[in-house]
Amino acid sequence: MTTPKSPLPPASSPVPRPPSREAPGPAASRPPAVVELRGATKSYPGGVHALRGVDLTVHEGEMLAVVGPSGSGKSTMLQIMGTLDKPTTGTVEVAGYDVGALSDAQLSALRARHIGFVFQHFHLAAGRDAVDNVADGLLYAGVSPRERRARAREALARVRLDHRYSHTPSELSGGEKQRVAIARALVGGPRLLLADEPTGALDTASGEIVMELLHELHAAGTTVCVITHDNEIADSLPRRVRFRDGEIVSDTSSERAVSR
Numbered sequence: 001m002t003t004p005k006s007p008l009p010p011a012s013s014p015v016p017r018p019p020s021r022e023a024p025g026p027a028a029s030r031p032p033a034v035v036e037l038r039g040a041t042k043s044y045p046g047g048v049h050a051l052r053g054v055d056l057t058v059h060e061g062e063m064l065a066v067v068g069p070s071g072s073g074k075s076t077m078l079q080i081m082g083t084l085d086k087p088t089t090g091t092v093e094v095a096g097y098d099v100g101a102l103s104d105a106q107l108s109a110l111r112a113r114h115i116g117f118v119f120q121h122f123h124l125a126a127g128r129d130a131v132d133n134v135a136d137g138l139l140y141a142g143v144s145p146r147e148r149r150a151r152a153r154e155a156l157a158r159v160r161l162d163h164r165y166s167h168t169p170s171e172l173s174g175g176e177k178q179r180v181a182i183a184r185a186l187v188g189g190p191r192l193l194l195a196d197e198p199t200g201a202l203d204t205a206s207g208e209i210v211m212e213l214l215h216e217l218h219a220a221g222t223t224v225c226v227i228t229h230d231n232e233i234a235d236s237l238p239r240r241v242r243f244r245d246g247e248i249v250s251d252t253s254s255e256r257a258v259s260r
């Protein structure tokens, strides 16, 4: 799992308008799709087929768990959903944009505006305090440094870390580090939050706090997709997508998903 290596251009980079949609039909009462994968495959040299044809639609306001054995393709799919990677074949739409038709600069702009990421091992910058780490989440959003830091403090308060503004990652517990990472993911107001094993490196109590925060974000309107090995967490989410050998083998929703 990697974060984008090259610096992102400003979010003001031109992004083409989403394709216009057909007149609303009977399904129009459903919220719009935030992400849509159609026939997505991912192959690597040497005959590794990480994804073997994945169809998945995630609608605005959903919260889903992605589960499955190690190596089944979960992270690969999350990276493709987040436009950090492209499928070998198939199509991906994010917020109505055909990802395959966008330039790298446009993809970066799309990510900066719409998507937040949280990773198992936090991916925080060592030696930089919590405010700076969170402010980095706005680096490509066309916001002044002063405004970035002000918004970073607000985001840290939202994850209840306003008493740790000036702590660097080495001065924070694992749970606190993940809360900083969540603050960084949410500071730009993303529509979609993608989390790859966000509790995987945490003790139970810290993991519960992290999940509470993700639930709060969901309740506030963010679409949240969480990869997890923890069955208890998966069972607590409204929708569960199960992977095996690069394919979705089940996709189940509970009442809570429908009642949203």
Ligand SMILES: Nc1ncnc2c1ncn2[C@@H]1O[C@H](COP(=O)(O)OP(=O)(O)OP(=O)(O)O)[C@@H](O)[C@H]1O
Pocket (backbone or CB within 6 Å): 044, 045, 048, 049, 050, 068, 069, 070, 071, 072, 073, 074, 075, 076, 077
């Ligand atoms: N860059 C790469 N080159 C070659 N093979 C890769 C690459 N990235 C992933 N794979 C392979 O693709 C398959 C799916 O990997 P992926 O990371 O998506 O699995 P996962 O379901 O997230 O597993 P885990 O639960 O262990 O994180 C694995 O067999 C992996 O070895």
Ligand SMILES: [Mg+2]
Pocket (backbone or CB within 6 Å): 074, 075, 076, 196
């Ligand atoms: Mg993984």
